[in-house]
Amino acid sequence: MLAFGxxxxxxxxxxxIFASSDRLVIGKLSTLDExxxxxxxxxxxxxxxxxxxALGQAWSPYAIKIYEEQPNESPALFGMxxxxxxxxxxxxxxxxxxxxxxxxMVLSTPTFYPAAIAMGPLTLGFMAYASTQVTAIGISITKKTNYFASFSWMAAVMNLILNILLVPKWGMIAASWTTAASYTFLTIAYFMTSQRLFPVVYEKWRVLAVVGLTFGFVLLVPFLPEMTLITCLVVKIMYCLIYVSFLFVLRILDKREWQMLTSLLSKRNAVSDEGDKQVCSETQNSFTTRIS
Known part of the structure; x- marks a missing residue:
């Protein structure tokens, strides 16, 4: 237990450190406005x-359960x-x-509206961070938690150095991108190590496609034209719908996901609390069918 914990x-x-060092560096090397x-x-x-x-709280125990009960199917399930x-x-x-x-506009005053430009890189960082729920699964399963300490400190040092080098010139934009870079480094390091300890069967095309698509759409947001509020909302809704449509055009999602979701929702509505366990079991079986 001590070796694990x-x-x-x-x-x-x-x-x-790498979640808060960016603000400390901005405060010291940039301006208070930034x-x-x-x-x-x-x-x-x-x-x-x-x-x-919330995902981590729900997924971690379930992942261990799947690994113990279905060791042969779990690598493909984790990848999905x-x-x-x-x-x-x-x-x-x-x-x-x-x-x-x-x-x-809802959360702050006009003084803080320029903060919107930093939100794109920060959301990409959170996306990379979320991927560690799976890319680090091999480290957790094999109980090699010393890798967590090693790679997280590498990411912290990298984040601090990049902030010191870049923040004085580019301010909060540099800090937001260094945060994204740190989380990206972290998930790649976890992935490479986990694959040696417990190989996961990843859906490489779908993962790379959604990452590239998301990255491109986030980068293009600042280039959307400025318009009146109503027109702007309509254009932005269409922009998000175009992103969703590309998920299907590139076959990142297809009818199998819709069928699985529809089946799950219909069964949830048809059963009582006593039947919930059976629905969960059937959902798990649908995952296995999807893998095969």
Whole structure:
């Protein structure tokens, strides 16, 4: 138990460092205006952090259960789950980034509206962070938690160095991108190590496609034209719908996902609380069928 748990203490400290060092560096090497804007951007995009925290609480014990009960099917199941995590967080990234200005209109005053430009990179960072729920699964299953401590400290040091080098010139924009880079490094390091410890069968095309698509749509948001409020909302809704349509055009999602979701919802509505266990079992079987 100590061998498993002790490395998680420096890991938590490292996460705290590269989650807060950007604001400390901005406060020291940039302006207080930049610090204020960046803090608002982090607050506005923190919804992704809440979703990721809830996902971790639900997914971790379930992943261990699947590994113990279906060791042969679990590698493919884990890979499929990563695809769905990427799709879900991709949708949130594009939606939050697209409507960042409107979100700030509700949460703050006009002084802080420029913070919207930093929300895109921050949401991409949260997306990369969410992927560690699966990319780190091999480390957790094999109880090699010392890798968590090593890689998280590497990410913390990298984040701190990049912030010191880039923040004085580019301010909060640099801080937001260094945060995204740190989480990206973290998930890649976890992935490479986990694959040696417990190989997962990833859906490579779907994962890479949704990551590239999300990255492109987030980068293009600042280039949307400025219009009246109503027109702007219509254009932005269409922009998000175009993103969703590309998920199907590129076959990142297809009719199998709709069939699985429809089946799950219909069964949920048809059964009582006593029958919920049977529905969960059938849903798990549908995952296995999808894998095969």
């Amino acid at each position: 002790v490395p998680l203490v420096p890991t938590t400290l490292a996460y705290w 610090l204020g804007l960046y803090t608002v951007a982090i607050t506005a995009s923190s919804l992704l952090g809440l979703v990721n925290g 789950v990563l695809t769905y995590i990427m799709v879900g967080f991709g949708l949130l990234c594009v939606f939050i980034t697209t409507f960042a200005h409107e979100v700030l």
